[in-house]
Amino acid sequence: MSGSLVELRVLDGANLYFSRAAVKLTLDLTALIDAPAPAAKAYASALGLGATRPGRIGSGFRQRFAVRVVGHIVRRISREAGIGRIGVRVRSESDVHRLVVAFPWAHEGRARALGEAIVEVIDAFGTEGLTELVGTVGERVRDEPAGNAPATLRPKIPVVAVTGTNGKTTTSRMIAHIGLAAGLHVGWSSTDGVYFDGELVEYGDFSGPSGAGQVLSQPGVQLAVTETARGGILRRGVGVAYNDVSVVTNVTADHLGLGGIDTVDQLAEVKAVITKITRPRGWCVVNGDDPRTFAMRLGSPAKCWVFSRDPDSPSIRTVLDEGGRATTVLDGFITVLDNSRDAEPLLKVVDVPMTLSGLSHYNVENALAAASAALGLGLPRAAVIEGLSSFTPGENNPGRMNMYTVRDFTVVIDLAHNEAGLEALLEIMNGVREPGSRLLLALGSPGDRADDMVSAMGAIGARGADRVVIGHKGDYLRGRPPEELEAVFRAGTSSVGVDDVPSFPTELEAAQALVAEAKAGDVVAIMSLQDRASLDAWLRSEGATVDNPETLKSKVERAQH
Numbered sequence: 001m002s003g004s005l006v007e008l009r010v011l012d013g014a015n016l017y018f019s020r021a022a023v024k025l026t027l028d029l030t031a032l033i034d035a036p037a038p039a040a041k042a043y044a045s046a047l048g049l050g051a052t053r054p055g056r057i058g059s060g061f062r063q064r065f066a067v068r069v070v071g072h073i074v075r076r077i078s079r080e081a082g083i084g085r086i087g088v089r090v091r092s093e094s095d096v097h098r099l100v101v102a103f104p105w106a107h108e109g110r111a112r113a114l115g116e117a118i119v120e121v122i123d124a125f126g127t128e129g130l131t132e133l134v135g136t137v138g139e140r141v142r143d144e145p146a147g148n149a150p151a152t153l154r155p156k157i158p159v160v161a162v163t164g165t166n167g168k169t170t171t172s173r174m175i176a177h178i179g180l181a182a183g184l185h186v187g188w189s190s191t192d193g194v195y196f197d198g199e200l201v202e203y204g205d206f207s208g209p210s211g212a213g214q215v216l217s218q219p220g221v222q223l224a225v226t227e228t229a230r231g232g233i234l235r236r237g238v239g240v241a242y243n244d245v246s247v248v249t250n251v252t253a254d255h256l257g258l259g260g261i262d263t264v265d266q267l268a269e270v271k272a273v274i275t276k277i278t279r280p281r282g283w284c285v286v287n288g289d290d291p292r293t294f295a296m297r298l299g300s301p302a303k304c305w306v307f308s309r310d311p312d313s314p315s316i317r318t319v320l321d322e323g324g325r326a327t328t329v330l331d332g333f334i335t336v337l338d339n340s341r342d343a344e345p346l347l348k349v350v351d352v353p354m355t356l357s358g359l360s361h362y363n364v365e366n367a368l369a370a371a372s373a374a375l376g377l378g379l380p381r382a383a384v385i386e387g388l389s390s391f392t393p394g395e396n397n398p399g400r401m402n403m404y405t406v407r408d409f410t411v412v413i414d415l416a417h418n419e420a421g422l423e424a425l426l427e428i429m430n431g432v433r434e435p436g437s438r439l440l441l442a443l444g445s446p447g448d449r450a451d452d453m454v455s456a457m458g459a460i461g462a463r464g465a466d467r468v469v470i471g472h473k474g475d476y477l478r479g480r481p482p483e484e485l486e487a488v489f490r491a492g493t494s495s496v497g498v499d500d501v502p503s504f505p506t507e508l509e510a511a512q513a514l515v516a517e518a519k520a521g522d523v524v525a526i527m528s529l530q531d532r533a534s535l536d537a538w539l540r541s542e543g544a545t546v547d548n549p550e551t552l553k554s555k556v557e558r559a560q561h
Helices: 037-046 060-080 108-123 130-143 168-181 209-216 230-235 264-271 291-299 314-321 361-377 381-390 419-432 451-464 482-494 507-517 532-541 549-559
Strands: 005-011 022-028 089-092 098-104 159-163 186-190 193-196 199-203 223-227 243-248 278-287 303-307 325-330 333-337 344-348 402-406 409-414 439-443 467-471 523-527
Touching: 005 108, 022 108, 037 060, 037 130, 060 089, 060 098, 060 108, 060 130, 098 108, 108 130, 159 168, 159 361, 168 186, 168 223, 168 243, 168 361, 168 381, 186 209, 193 209, 209 223, 230 264, 243 361, 264 291, 278 291, 278 361, 291 303, 303 314, 303 361, 314 325, 325 361, 333 361, 344 381, 361 381, 361 419, 402 532, 409 419, 409 532, 419 439, 419 451, 419 523, 419 549, 439 451, 439 507, 451 467, 451 482, 467 482, 467 507, 507 523, 507 532
Parallel strands: 159 223, 159 243, 186 223, 243 278, 278 303, 303 325, 409 523, 439 467, 439 523
Antiparallel strands: 005 022, 022 098, 089 098, 186 193, 193 199, 325 333, 333 344, 402 409
């Protein structure tokens, strides 16, 4: 029989299974799951599990039986090793033959040895002498050198952790900008790199634990803002032991089918990790209009600060009744609500440039989240107002809803990396489109997105725009042939009756083709992940100007007439 171990992963910080460092074993239990019931029952009995019903071969009942057996193995070996009580989480996966088992660790050497011992006992299925084997491997774990303690950081300065499917980069940048307006030295990490006081320190995707480490190591840093992505939590855990404010923007379908996360509910469980390590005296800032996000407050030791565009949202009433706070839009103002005081207006939504005169619902929500987090940190009200009113799409938020005027039409560059992001982009395009003009869209996706998501984006784009093309992200194809990605996009566009969808090797070439077609009043948009800098340089060489808040306001007004 081949070994059961698929992967042994050491997680350095809070993770999907525990709020502290843990070892995660992914196991293939085909031998046990597909064994005749008497053999499975004999194995459990030899390990000291008395009354068990293994269920049918290859069934969900058999997988649940295996969950119980594996949990028992971990506890037995731990007892033999002198570890005593140990937390164990065993989870079934969508593949009925696979399980994940996790347990917390204080010393890496001994934890790895325990993981290997568990695998050895599982691999002994069908052999004699299981009781002796458990004693032998337990002794080996006990004698193993302890090894290093977890590298989880214990910050001495305030930390804001931001996660969500959409808006986390914009929101974390906004919070950092407010921190700068308050006169603090601010470090923040994101998918774009590590920044200190607005200057790029290191380029790259630092939305994992290494980003937090980089930020906290900056000399003189007074506030850390860490964008915390799904991948980092799954692969290594959260890099800090706790945060003072956690922010969850929303949870929608993205990256499903990767890392054992197959559903939106499971994705929400991953994102909720940062809320579970928020200090009790801190704030858990959640989106009241997203049920999965709103539910996260129940698992957080912190107080809840909810945000919603609807001042009459039941989520706001609930949180205020629980003694929390809320940020909403009241009579056009971003407003803070607290049952113990009067409603406090901060500034008008239309005076926040990122909202594009209130047109971008997502960015209204991002502004509400950022204001909540900053006030939850104790930053001054004046700094929140100054920060939100001076944060502009082009200068402060590159690659997110960046709008240009080229001759007599508009070009938008935006990440729009999933269905919700594309819907938001189309909302903006429609909001500045002059009557009778067209929307021209360059679709694109990294190669690791699930086919149903790529196809859905094709359908959304073709339904919402008058002209669609595909612009590939060569550096992000992740081994997938571009022709394969094109076929999936075209399946989506065809489902809504659009078959003429040319493709281009790069985002830049797709943009150049659409700009060449554009006429007065049209809106061209590029879903850009890779070519943002070259797109910006090329547009400027074509005489493009970046839209300032006044220009955006006038475009929105023209589109409404």
